[in-house]
Amino acid sequence: MKIGSLISMAVGSVRRNAVRSVLTMLGVVIGVGSVVVMVAIGQGATKEVTAKVSRLGTNLIVITPGATRTGGVSGGAGSQMTLTMDDLEILQKEAQEISAITPVLVAPSRVVAGGANWRTQALGVSLDYLKIRSWEVQSGRYFDTSEFQSRRKVVVVGQTVAQALFGEEDPVGRTVRIREIPVEIIGLLSRKGPTVDGADQDDVILMPSTTVQTRMAGRNFLGQILVSAADPGRVDAARREIAVILRENHRLSPKDPDDFTIKDQREMAELAQGTTRVMTLLLLVVASVSLVVGGIGIMNIMLVSVTERTREIGIRRALGARRRDVLAQFLVEAIVLSVLGGVLGALLGVGVTAALRQVTGWAAEVTISSIVLAMGFSVGVGVLFGWWPARRAAALEPIEALRFQ
Amino acid sequence: MTPGTPVVETVALCRSLTGADGVTPILKGLNLRVEKGEMLAIMGPSGSGKSTLLNILGCLDRPSSGTYRLDGVDVGGLDDDALADLRNQKLGFVFQGFNLLPRTSALENVILPMLYDRAQRYADPEVRARAALEQVGLGHRMNHHPSQLSGGQQQRVAVARALVTEPSLLIADEPTGNLDSHMGQEIMALFSSLHAQGRTLIIVTHEPDIAAVCSRIIVLKDGQIVEDRPNSAVV
Numbered sequence: 001m002k003i004g005s006l007i008s009m010a011v012g013s014v015r016r017n018a019v020r021s022v023l024t025m026l027g028v029v030i031g032v033g034s035v036v037v038m039v040a041i042g043q044g045a046t047k048e049v050t051a052k053v054s055r056l057g058t059n060l061i062v063i064t065p066g067a068t069r070t071g072g073v074s075g076g077a078g079s080q081m082t083l084t085m086d087d088l089e090i091l092q093k094e095a096q097e098i099s100a101i102t103p104v105l106v107a108p109s110r111v112v113a114g115g116a117n118w119r120t121q122a123l124g125v126s127l128d129y130l131k132i133r134s135w136e137v138q139s140g141r142y143f144d145t146s147e148f149q150s151r152r153k154v155v156v157v158g159q160t161v162a163q164a165l166f167g168e169e170d171p172v173g174r175t176v177r178i179r180e181i182p183v184e185i186i187g188l189l190s191r192k193g194p195t196v197d198g199a200d201q202d203d204v205i206l207m208p209s210t211t212v213q214t215r216m217a218g219r220n221f222l223g224q225i226l227v228s229a230a231d232p233g234r235v236d237a238a239r240r241e242i243a244v245i246l247r248e249n250h251r252l253s254p255k256d257p258d259d260f261t262i263k264d265q266r267e268m269a270e271l272a273q274g275t276t277r278v279m280t281l282l283l284l285v286v287a288s289v290s291l292v293v294g295g296i297g298i299m300n301i302m303l304v305s306v307t308e309r310t311r312e313i314g315i316r317r318a319l320g321a322r323r324r325d326v327l328a329q330f331l332v333e334a335i336v337l338s339v340l341g342g343v344l345g346a347l348l349g350v351g352v353t354a355a356l357r358q359v360t361g362w363a364a365e366v367t368i369s370s371i372v373l374a375m376g377f378s379v380g381v382g383v384l385f386g387w388w389p390a391r392r393a394a395a396l397e398p399i400e401a402l403r404f405q
Numbered sequence: 406m407t408p409g410t411p412v413v414e415t416v417a418l419c420r421s422l423t424g425a426d427g428v429t430p431i432l433k434g435l436n437l438r439v440e441k442g443e444m445l446a447i448m449g450p451s452g453s454g455k456s457t458l459l460n461i462l463g464c465l466d467r468p469s470s471g472t473y474r475l476d477g478v479d480v481g482g483l484d485d486d487a488l489a490d491l492r493n494q495k496l497g498f499v500f501q502g503f504n505l506l507p508r509t510s511a512l513e514n515v516i517l518p519m520l521y522d523r524a525q526r527y528a529d530p531e532v533r534a535r536a537a538l539e540q541v542g543l544g545h546r547m548n549h550h551p552s553q554l555s556g557g558q559q560q561r562v563a564v565a566r567a568l569v570t571e572p573s574l575l576i577a578d579e580p581t582g583n584l585d586s587h588m589g590q591e592i593m594a595l596f597s598s599l600h601a602q603g604r605t606l607i608i609v610t611h612e613p614d615i616a617a618v619c620s621r622i623i624v625l626k627d628g629q630i631v632e633d634r635p636n637s638a639v640v
Contacts, residue, residue, distance in 0.1 A: 005520050016508050315504045318465060319566070320493020320521040322486045398465045402504070 001325050003332075010333040014340070017305075021337060024301040027294025028341030028381060029348060032374040034287040036349025037356070039370035042280025044363035046273055052195070053269040059229040060132060061098075061238060062268075063246070064261045065222070082250065082259040083222050085213070090249050097230050097238035100128035104224040105212045111205065113165040113176040120161055122178055122205040124212030124220070132226045140172035140187030143208055151210045156187035158202040179218055183207065235264050288377075294341065295381035302334050302389035313393055314401030327394035334386020335379060342378030346371045410477045412574050412605045413439035413462060418471035420457050420628075431457045433628040434471065439574075439607065444600040444639070446616035447609045449625035455609050456578065458625065462607060463496055463576045464488045476573045493521050497567030501579035503559040505551040511538060511562045512547040518570050537565040541595060557588030564595060575599065577608045581615060593618050600639075 014021045065083035088103050095101075105124030110117055129135075130142055143154050155178070162171040171185045192201040212220055229238035239262050246260055306313070313326055321329075349371075353364045418435040421428050432454045439445055449455050460466035461473060464480060473480045476495050483491065498504075505514045512534055519530035527533055538547050541561040551559050560580060567575055577596070581589030597618050600606060608619060616622050620639045624632035 001520055012509075311504070312506055315506060316517070316521070317489065318463070318492060318498050318504075319518040320489050322489040322521075324486075325489075325521060399460055402465070402500070 001321075001328065006328055006332045007336065009329060010336040013333055014336055020301065021340075024298055025294075025337055025341035025344065027297040028291065028338050028378050029294070029345040031287060031291030031294040031381075032342045032345025032378055033348035033352065034290055035284065035374045035377070036346055036366060036370050037352050037364070038280065038283035038287045039373070040349070040353040040364040040366045041356070041362060042276060042283065043367050043370070044365045045276045045279070047365065048363045049272045049276055050269060052193075053265055053272060059099075059232040059235055059238075060265050061227040061229055061235065061242065062263045063225040063227065063242065064263070066259065066261060081221060083225060085222060087246055087249055088222075088225055090245055091225070091227070091242060094245050095227075095238070095241055097234055097241045098227045099230040100132050100228040102126035102129040102132055102226050103209050103222055104129075104226060105209050105220055106223040107179075107212050107216050107218065107220045109178045109205075109216075109218075111161065111165065111176050111178050113174065116165045118161060118164040120203050120205060122155070122207055122212065122216070124209035124216075125206050126209055128228070129206065129226070132228050135192065136190045137187045138190035139170060140185070142187055142206075148208045148210055151208060151214050153181060153183040153211060153215065154186045154207065155183050156189060156206045157185055158189045158204040159191045160200055160203040161205055162188055178205070179216055181215060229264075235266075239264065291377055291381055295338070295385040298334055298337055298382065299385035299389060301337075302330060302386055303392070305333075306330060306389050306393040309393075310396060310401050310404040313396050314398050314404065317396075317398035318402060323394040326396075327390045330390035330393045331383065331386045334390065335382035338378045338382030338386075339375070342375045345378070346374060349374070411438045411440050411474075412443075412476055413437060413607070414474040415468075416472045418458075418461065418473060419469050420454075420461060420466070421469050431628050432461075432468075435628075435630060437623070437630065439605065441573075441605050442600075442603050444596070444606045444618075444620045445608070446619035446622045446636075447607065447625060448611060448613075448616055448622060450611075453625040454628040455625055459576060459578055459607070459609050462574075463498060464492050489521075490523060493518060494524065494570065495573045497570065497572040497575045499560065499563050499567050499575065499577040499580045501582040503551070503556070503563050503583070505559055505562055505566075507552065508550055510548045510550055511543060511554065511565075514551070514562055515566045515569050518566060522570070533569055534565070537569040538562070540568070541565045555588070556584050557591050560584060560588070560592050561595065564592070568599070573605060575604060575606045577606065579610055580608060581610070581612065589615070597639075 063083065065081060085103060088101065091098065092101055102125045107122040107124060108119075109122045110119050111122075127143070127145060127148055130137070137156065140156070142156055143152070147154055155176075157171055165171065165176060166174065170188070172188055174185050175182050176185060177183070189202070189204070189206075195201055227238070227242065229235045242262060243258065247258065250259055252259065316326060316329075350366050353366050356362055357364050415435050415437045418432055418437070419430065420432040421430040435458065447455055447458065457466065461468055462475075464475065468481070475491065478491065478495075480488070480491065505511075506517065512531070515534035515537055516530045519527045519533065535544070535547065538544055541564050543558060543561055543565065546554060546558060551562070554562065580596070581592055584592065593615060596606060596608065600620065608615065610616055617636070618639060619636055621635050622632070623630050
């Protein structure tokens, strides 16, 4: 029997039992629909993360104190005070592969403005900091060379800090007290939103590192050194150079492990994407379960259908259908059911994704590959769960089948 | 088919069933020869083996021993697929219960056997099916479903379906059993006209009226032919 006749026969049979067919398909519809939506959400999240990371600048290199160790107990990067301002100066002097460098001197502080106060981190940074982070000043200005060299008490604040202290008012020109020291706000950073791991990048105060070093008594530490590689294509070379200089400066013997950690944007991206990938996979597994349940629904109805149509099978065999014709007929019918369910499910998925985007503002995005995947899966479900009922139909003896009432 | 080859030829045909209480013989060494153009009635009481014989002649069942040649082809050595092809190409069935596919139009029912034709002998199955339905007088009801047709009309659709492949042998099992006498006569008239066209028919019946229009009558009893006579009334 030709495949064309098989398909039109199957479609005819599905249409004759329209209500039952729709109910049978429902499992696959929901399964495919949820796969499409889950992948759309996962893809959207991954894309957003990638965009965020690339906004950090492609040649950003982050040096943190402390060693990375895989396995065993580790204090974690940043837990030791192995990075010093001396390292910064050496790198500034000797490294050829870097174009900009800034310390990140962390000074946890309470900021007071009139009646309002806010606990945050004041960061002592160099003039290069904005360029290295690709950040921008929204109003006012960043501090200049003379202010940096003369250790002036000026700061640039992030949106969260400004909001907390002054509400909607423009903070530029106002004076606040940080650790009881009065400082002048000269600039407001533009909004950057949370980082990929959820930290608020706008909850920040930037001031010259020279000022932090000399005028801010209290617990300060060098949290990071940020570096821009001179050439984005030579990030690895820059990392090697930095490691060599730091190891020499720390007088590490060749046997000693690094007591600092160097990361670039690529690793941060991979880390962040890894997390969303795991989430997507998890959601996908849940969605696949409903596809399997849908398949079992199809098998159930196909088994009922084979019993119900025993006489029809007998008639077809008497008219010259071979066993494999009967097998093909029921298999194609199961596949038509599941593919139809798959198409409806894909449409449903596209609709739900669009609605989600409208309602929640997530960057969910339906991909062609997820639709292809879901459709492939539903054909697979049809074959897998249609096989057994079809085999039972084909195994019927014509005389027995004809005698069936 | 070479001239002189019988349509049906059985030699020492036996069929027995193996059940809980041992082997029960149903057919006990039947020798039967049906020539082309004959219209044969098989009669006999219930349990005489009529249906079993018909199943074997219709290639739906196999003999336990003995040989059966249909149109010169020895059926004994054929596998399941070959039997299916033989049913498709050389046999036409008309059943007591019509056995049309429900919720399927008369036309589609008649097209059905041509869809299973592996030799691809039919260029346009739909045209042939229409012609066959017109031949049985149902040209005006082709798109009706079986439930919209009377019993007699349904049986005529079944006859059209059996004839559309030009089979060597038409097998009918109590074709009038589910019909009132008027409709039964209609169907028998149809069979007689097919006989007049030179077709070969075997009809199982227990109604003497039906047998009376056949050219030859055999009577089965306990799995054996106890009577075999030509019907001189029908030429």
